[in-house]
Amino acid sequence: MKRLDRMIHVQAKLISSIKNRTSLVWKIPTFPILLMLNFMFGLATSLFIPFSSIFGLDEVGMSNVAYGIFMTIMAIGGVVISTYIGKLSDRNVSRKLILIVSSVAAIAGYLGFAYVRDYYILCFIGFFLLGIASATMPQLWAHAREVLEQSDVPKKEVPYVMNVFRMFTALAWTVGPAFAGWILVVMDFEGLFMLVSLGFLLCIFAIFVFLKDEPKKVDMTGKQVMLGKFMLRPHIFANIIAMFLLHAATTINMQNIPQFVTKTLGGTEAHVGVIFSVPPVFEVPLMIMFGIMATRWDLGKLIKLGFFFSFAYFFLIWNVTEPWQIYPLQILSAANVAITAGLAVTYFQNFLPKEPGTATTLYMNAQKIGSTLGFLLFGYFSSLFDYQNVFTICILFTGIGFFVLLFFGQERKHKKVAEF
Known part of the structure; x- marks a missing residue:
């Protein structure tokens, strides 16, 4: 009986701890908006990536080798461009501006995927436009970390809050692929990419209206x-x-x-x-x-x-x-x-x-x-x-x-x- 009471006490304490920590997350300034943006950016990724091979091989008609090269070009663009943008954002460039610009690039890139079927133009779009767009997620996460640094959240709670933040990406992936499959049946890839572009447009509105640049603790101007x-x-x-x-x-x-x-x-x-x-x-x-x-x-x-x-x-x-x-x-x-x-x-x-x-x-x-x-x-x-x-x-x-x-x-x- 004592063991049962102890187990009930531990469970109650755990539930109370989760409840208190979760309420803490929602009280952080602008964090609900950041959670929504994280879900939207994650949803855009989950709508495309599971069906990328179908798009390349079946919709565009690439060969297996050409598709592999296409995906490699996209990855290289994402790595090179997002790394450069990441270094800029940590010095003296507005992170809010970067989020807006990268979201605009995402809209242009996915609209290109909706209508363009020329292999070489798609490679350019994938490398350049979606390379810029790939900066949205790391910049959003970095902005969230800066918001936490400026808030009253205890330092020891930061990993928990960031894990809750990551959880919204996981939530996007629980619904995104199934939803994308339904969209493809009803509207094909043109409708899918139009929907992704619309999602980024809504994100731009939210970023412009609700987010503000967090002051950087260290002046990184001229210091790389x-x-x-x-x-x-x-x-x-x-x-x-x-x-x-x-x-x-x-x-x-x-x-x-x-x-x-x-x-x-x-x-x-x-x-x-x-x-x-x-x-x-x-x-x-x-x-x-x-x-x-x-x-x-x-x-x-x-x-x-x-x-x-x-x-x-x-x-x-x-x-x-x-x-x-x-x-x-x-x-x-x-x-x-x-x-x-x-x-x-x-x-x-x-x-x-x-x-x-x-x-x-x-x-x-x-x-x-x-x-x-x-x-x-x-x-x-x-x-x-x-x-x-x-x-x-x-x-x-x-x-x-x-x-x-x-x-x-x-x-x-x-x-x-x-x-x-």
Whole structure:
């Protein structure tokens, strides 16, 4: 009886803690608007990315090789341009202005995708316009971090608040792909891209009316981070490599599961649908839970735990023999996403707290490059191995990532690091 009372007390305390922390989020100035913008930007991404191969191969008529080059060009544009914009925003350029300009570029880019079918023009649009548009998400996250720095939120609560912020991206991905599928049936790609453009137009209105530039704590005018030297710090480089490997493995997995279920396990598209529907259900509560843990635990330890979850997930899925056996394993996938996607941005921002735009962009570029390589590696490895053994690549990548973080991911405290 005492044990039951203790459990009830712990649960009540946890619920009260979540309630109090969540109410804190809504009281932060302009934060509800930032949450809405984060959802809208995430929704735009979730409407296009799951159907990008259908657009390239079926709608435009690209070959597999041409499509791979097209996606690579888009990724390079996003990495190069958003990195440059991130450095500008951390010095003396208005982050609000950058959000408006990048959103305008997104509207122009997606309108181009709606009507243009020439391969080379699409490559230009993907590299230049959507390269500029790719700065919207990291700049919004950096702005959110600056809002937190200027607010009365205790420093220890910042990881939790940023995880709630990331949660709205996850919410967008729970509804975006299914909604996009319905739009494609009714309105085809022209209607889909028009809808995405309309979403960015609404975001521009919200940014213009409700957001204000947060004062930068340090005057960065004329003071540039030597990004190459920063990246080559051993613990920074280790974290970049680990995130790169994780996102490559995750992308390979997303491409491989439908083929593995239908062609190796003898399942159906319905099984695949259930498999992809399970993680979002658990991601949101897990993000809240790990966000609370991040206020008490070292973020580095939680990131390592996320990598361990990912390694265990791929190892277990490699050994399944029936489609239904994958369902409970998706909870491990949700736990990995809740940590490595939810807390990783704050984790990287802590490496360079005076320049959150550069730090956020650095993390997201590691994610983008890893995902791009994942698409290419899936096509290559699935031609060499059966679909079940493709998971061994994911096991290898996440295992190496976990090892790198475990032994090289922590800064050596006894070494004095020179300021740049």
